[in-house]
Amino acid sequence: MKISIHIIFCAAFALPVLAQDAEVGASGPVETRDDSYLMSADGIEVLSTSGEKIGEVEEILVDADGIPAGVLVEFDGVDLFGDDDVAVPLKALVYDGRAYVSKMTEDQLLNLRPWDE
Numbered sequence: 643m644k645i646s647i648h649i650i651f652c653a654a655f656a657l658p659v660l661a662q663d664a665e666v667g668a669s670g671p672v673e674t675r676d677d678s679y680l681m682s683a684d685g686i687e688v689l690s691t692s693g694e695k696i697g698e699v700e701e702i703l704v705d706a707d708g709i710p711a712g713v714l715v716e717f718d719g720v721d722l723f724g725d726d727d728v729a730v731p732l733k734a735l736v737y738d739g740r741a742y743v744s745k746m747t748e749d750q751l752l753n754l755r756p757w758d759e
Contacts, residue, residue, distance in 0.1 A: 687741040688715050688730075690748065699742065700727055713742070714757055726756040 688697045697717035705711040712731045728751070735742040744751065 683713070688713075688717075688735070689738075689741050689743045691743065691745070693743075695741075696744065696751070703729055717751075728754045729757045730754065 683699045683702055686699045687695050688699060690696050695718065697715045699713050700716045701714040702710050703712040703714055710732055712729050713735065714727050715730050716727050730744065730746070730751075734746045735744055737743075
């Protein structure tokens with residue numbers, strides 16, 4: 643009996659320690675890891691499928707619910723837009739560990755409207 647009371651007693655004190663990775667906010671638990679795993683997307687290169695640089699990320703664009711939906715890409719203007727910013731859907735890009743690679747062809751990119759803030 644003493645062992646089970648001791649186990650319950652220890653478990654009661656261990657639960658708050660296990661829950662220290664999360665804080666409770668207005669919407670429920672919020673993860674509070676340190677920010678060492680984060681990086682800014684601003685300035686990350688955007689490459690074509692052939693691996694050549696076509697631009698850089700300027701901003702992350704969010705939808706009406708605040709969910710990331712696209713990126714504002716500043717193209718270099720070599721053969722594309724003459725240094726225009728264009729909104730590229732998030733699903734059209736793949737991150738390869740160092741840059742975003744566009745799944746869109748050059749023609750598809752050319753058909754995107756320039757972003758006007």
